[in-house]
Amino acid sequence: MPTNQNCQGASANCVVGGxxxxxxxxxxxxxxxxxxxxxxxxxxxxCLGTGLEAVIPFAAGHEIIRQGKRxxxxxxxxxxxxxxxxxxxxxCRKVVAAWVGNVIAGLGHNYRRAAERGVPHPIEVEDHSNFxxxxxxxxxxxxxxxxxTRSLLGTGILESNRSLKLATDPxxxxxxxxxxxxxxxxxxxHVQRSDAEGNCHLWGTLGVSREAALAARAVIVIAEEIRPRxxxxxxxxxxxxxxxxxxxxxxxxxxxxxSPCQGFYGRDHDFFMRYHEESRSVEGFRxxxxxxxxxxxxxxGFLDLLGTETLERLRVREHRPSEPxxxxxx
Amino acid sequence: xxxxxxxxxxxxAAREIGDGELIFVGMRLPLLAFALxxxxxxxxxxxxxxxxxxxxxxxxxxxxxMSDPPNIAGALxxxxxxxIMALLQQGLVDMGFIGGAEVDRYGNLNTSYIGDWRRPKVKxxxxxxxxxxxxxxKRFVIIMPQEKHRFRExxxxxxxxxxxxGRDWRRKVGLRGGGPSALITTLGVFRFHPDTKEAHxxxxxxxxxxxxxxxxxxxxxxxxxxxxxTPEATHAELEIVRSCDPQGFWTR
Numbered sequence: 001m002p003t004n005q006n007c008q009g010a011s012a013n014c015v016v017g018g019x020x021x022x023x024x025x026x027x028x029x030x031x032x033x034x035x036x037x038x039x040x041x042x043x044x045x046x047c048l049g050t051g052l053e054a055v056i057p058f059a060a061g062h063e064i065i066r067q068g069k070r071x072x073x074x075x076x077x078x079x080x081x082x083x084x085x086x087x088x089x090x091x092c093r094k095v096v097a098a099w100v101g102n103v104i105a106g107l108g109h110n111y112r113r114a115a116e117r118g119v120p121h122p123i124e125v126e127d128h129s130n131f132x133x134x135x136x137x138x139x140x141x142x143x144x145x146x147x148x149t150r151s152l153l154g155t156g157i158l159e160s161n162r163s164l165k166l167a168t169d170p171x172x173x174x175x176x177x178x179x180x181x182x183x184x185x186x187x188x189x190h191v192q193r194s195d196a197e198g199n200c201h202l203w204g205t206l207g208v209s210r211e212a213a214l215a216a217r218a219v220i221v222i223a224e225e226i227r228p229r230x231x232x233x234x235x236x237x238x239x240x241x242x243x244x245x246x247x248x249x250x251x252x253x254x255x256x257x258x259s260p261c262q263g264f265y266g267r268d269h270d271f272f273m274r275y276h277e278e279s280r281s282v283e284g285f286r287x288x289x290x291x292x293x294x295x296x297x298x299x300x301g302f303l304d305l306l307g308t309e310t311l312e313r314l315r316v317r318e319h320r321p322s323e324p325x326x327x328x329x330x
Numbered sequence: 331x332x333x334x335x336x337x338x339x340x341x342x343a344a345r346e347i348g349d350g351e352l353i354f355v356g357m358r359l360p361l362l363a364f365a366l367x368x369x370x371x372x373x374x375x376x377x378x379x380x381x382x383x384x385x386x387x388x389x390x391x392x393x394x395x396m397s398d399p400p401n402i403a404g405a406l407x408x409x410x411x412x413x414i415m416a417l418l419q420q421g422l423v424d425m426g427f428i429g430g431a432e433v434d435r436y437g438n439l440n441t442s443y444i445g446d447w448r449r450p451k452v453k454x455x456x457x458x459x460x461x462x463x464x465x466x467x468k469r470f471v472i473i474m475p476q477e478k479h480r481f482r483e484x485x486x487x488x489x490x491x492x493x494x495x496g497r498d499w500r501r502k503v504g505l506r507g508g509g510p511s512a513l514i515t516t517l518g519v520f521r522f523h524p525d526t527k528e529a530h531x532x533x534x535x536x537x538x539x540x541x542x543x544x545x546x547x548x549x550x551x552x553x554x555x556x557x558x559x560t561p562e563a564t565h566a567e568l569e570i571v572r573s574c575d576p577q578g579f580w581t582r
Contacts, residue, residue, distance in 0.1 A: 116453050
């Protein structure tokens with residue numbers, strides 16, 4: 001790829017194959033601290049947890065808490081523990097989600113305290129289902145104002161979430177629900193591998209990751225591995241989102257723990273169970289936060305606390321590589 | 331052979347799965363029910379998961395969540411949430427499983443708010459995919475523990491629509507899916523009357539009776555003419571359930 005290599009290291013307009021296109025071949029590699037500081041301002045709408053129970057960007061979430069971000073709107077289909085932590089830490093003003101809690105343990109104690117009693121402060125809740133949340137992001141990714149669906153007719157969700165509108169299909173005359181586009185200021189996606197520009201590969205559970213990345217104004221990619229550009233572009237079908245949407249690339253191995261990452265590590269169920277118990281009271285949650293988030297300088301500190309024994313227990317040992325593809329063109 | 335009420339719920343749920351059907355599986359007990367049905371009477375059933383997975387065989391080890399790596403490895407398809415929901419909205423999904431915090435006599439489920447949603451007494455986690463399955467699947471099966479305060483005359487908030495206020499409510503509001511076909515609890519199995527769409531007790535589990543189920547039902551319980559005991563769990567069924575949940579995390 002001589003043309004691309006000519007552009008390496010510079011943000012420039014390049015001629016590729018005779019067609020003028022913009023190639024931003026500049027490294028966006030940065031520390032997690034800088035990525036959060038720059039691209040998650042107070043008051044931002046942030047989409048995260050797009051892989052449902054897998055590849056949840058906990059490393060990024062903990063950094064958001066450490067930096068004391070405020071008034072965030074959290075967007076995600078389900079949130080397995082991460083939103084509960086951000087709400088309890090006081091980072092969140094509004095939740096746009098289908099489900100917030102702890103998938104194997106039950107209710108989210110901080111979510112309950114905030115929604116029921118305004119502790120640590122009141123939050124606004126915009127209720128969705130997984131489908132309407134996915135459709136909202138899809139509409140955002142399409143640049144469309146809304147998408148109609150037949151889901152949720154007759155439900156309370158249409159009352160408590162006023163952004164969903166009951167309408168009549170102009171062709172059939174039947175009732176439909178209009179789901180408005182959701183356009184996050186930033187989507188944070190955790191992936192297996194990325195190049196320095198943000199061309200990245202995600203496989204395993206996709207959830208709404210592609211729609212979320214395409215819909216967002218900016219994307220922060222958190223990657224288990226940073227690979228050379230040509231290795232990523234060897235399989236362009238697997239690239240999650242064009243790197244032109246990516247604002248920052250962060251190399252953070254184990255960055256989705258205690259959620260799983262296909263091919264890299266499994267889920268630490270015990271961690272979710274322990275959090276559920278320890279976050280029952282405000283004091284318990286503060287102690288949890290002091291230990292696991294505020295008491296460590298960075299994600300490395302979290303992993304040190306977790307211990308090498310746990311990491312070794314969770315590390316994938318039985319690998320199942322797929323068949324390589326042939327992109328031969330000549 | 332003695333067994334827990336949760337084991338019997340799994341077994342009763344598995345019996346609702348038809349061979350060759352497309353089943354929206356989800357989490358917890360339904361995951362075990364799908365595994366059991368596949369290994370007994372429904373070897374050709376397909377399982378859908380809202381994280382984007384379609385499986386023709388249960389994962390070799392029962393995952394704690396649908397996104398655990400063993401549930402993706404060996405899948406028939408691993409795609410987006412949107413694509414799975416697309417199959418649901420097209421009307422291709424035969425049956426889905428849903429749980430809830432509260433249910434009412436028409437099978438409406440609340441997993442969102444106890445009390446007024448503007449000032450909730452309890453904030454529950456929310457719909458997840460439940461509202462979508464209830465809206466769009468050809469039929470759905472409710473699985474939940476039976477306690478009087480959770481079996482209410484009317485739920486405070488409809489997250490997953492059952493039969494609304496009965497009769498042809500679903501058609502009137504425009505819902506395409508067929509609604510709930512069974513409610514499986516720790517005490518018995520309810521089915522919905524073909525005309526009124528109200529839940530009728532169809533069977534009571536071993537050790538229970540119509541009266542003991544009535545005592546834990548928060549509305550004036552109707553009973554099917556042919557009500558009787560739920561068929562006992564068989565040795566073979568229990569062995570499979572226990573092999574899928576060896577530590578008893580979900581069923582003990």
